[in-house]
Amino acid sequence: MSGPATNKDDALLRLVREDLRGFGGYSSARSHPLSGEIWLNANESPWANPADADSRCRRYPEPQPPALREALARLYGVREEQLLVGRGSDEAIDLLVRALCVPKRDAIVTTPPVFGMYAVSARLQDAPLREVPLVDGPAGFGVDLEAVTLAAEQGNARLVFLCSPSNPTGTDVPLAGIAALAQRLAGRALVVVDEAYGEFSDQPSATSLMGEHRNIAVLRTLSKAHALAAARIGTLIADPALIRVLRACQAPYPVPTPCADLAIAGLSDEALARTAERVATVRSERARLATALADMPGVRRVYPSSGNYLLVRFDDAQAAFDGLLAAGVVVRDQRAAPQLGDALRITIGSPEQNDRVLATLAVQEAAA
C-alpha cells in the first residue's frame, strides 16, 4: 500500500533530522511476520495473569492495532497509512519535535496564548521556541499568519504548531490561511494543525488540504468529544512517508490492548451516534452559557468559541475563580498566560453543571 519512495518523499523527508532519515527503530518480536502455534520469541509468560480473565494482556500487543487503525481511518476520513496512533496527541507532539528538530538548531513556532505542550516538548528537545502572539481582535484571538511565516522562515523552524480550534482562546484558524502558510513553508517546515477540539467546530478538518500540501499534519484525539481521555488514544495524520519515519521513533508497543479495545467499542456506530448527540448538546450549551455570561455585570468579555470551553474575562477573575471553587466548581485559571491576565477558561459541562456555574456567578455579582 505504501508504494516506492519518490522524489516528493525526499523533499518531505528533508524535514526529518538527517540522522534519523534511515533509522529503522527497535526491531520487536512483533516486527517479524512469523506464524506458529507456540510463541516463545518474546519472553512472555505462558500463563495469563489471574486478573486477566480472558488473557487479553499476556502477550505484547500489535504496535498499531489493525482494527483500531481501521476505525480511526474511517472516523477521520483518511487512509490507514496516513495514521500514527499513540498515547494521546501529547505523544505525537513530542515525537514530531524529537524527530524533526536537531537540538539548539531547528526551531518550533507557537502562537501563545496556546496549549502548553508544544513549548514543553521543544524545551525537552532543546529546540528553540519562536513565539508569535495571537492578536486579540473584534472576532476573538486570531493567528497573524504573515508573522508566523516570517518567524518560521527567519527563525529556522522545522515545525509550526497551529491549534484549531485554539485552546484556550476558542477560535479556528481559517483553512485558507493554513493552506497559504503550508505553501510558503513547503520544503522548510511542517505545519501541524492540532484539532483536539475539531468535533465541536463548524470548520472542516485541515486533512482536506493534505492532498495539495504534503507538509501539513493534523492531530486528533479521542480525549475530548469521544470522552476517552484516560484511554490515551491520539492520532497523527500525515503523509505516509513521514508516518513511516515517526513510527520508527515511537516506543515499540504504544497502544495498550485494553485501551485499544475500549476505543474500538467507543467508535461503533451506536457509540458514535451518542457522541454526536453529546457534541450537539455541548454546542447548544456553549451558546446558552456564552449569552448568559455576557449579560453578567462583572463579565468583561466572552470570546466566541469553536471548542468545548469558553474563555471569559472578568472585572475580578480572582473573585470569580474563588466563588466558583467555594461552590465546588473548578475552572481553569488563565491569568498567568500572556494577554489573559483577567481570564478564566470554563469547560462546557452538562446543562445542570452549567446552571451551577451561572447561578454561582450571579449570586456573586449580586453580592458585589
Ligand code: PMP
Ligand atoms: N491538544 C490540545 C489543544 C489540547 O488541549 C490537549 C489536551 N488538553 C491535547 C492536545 C492533548 O490531548 P491528549 O494527549 O489527551 O490527546
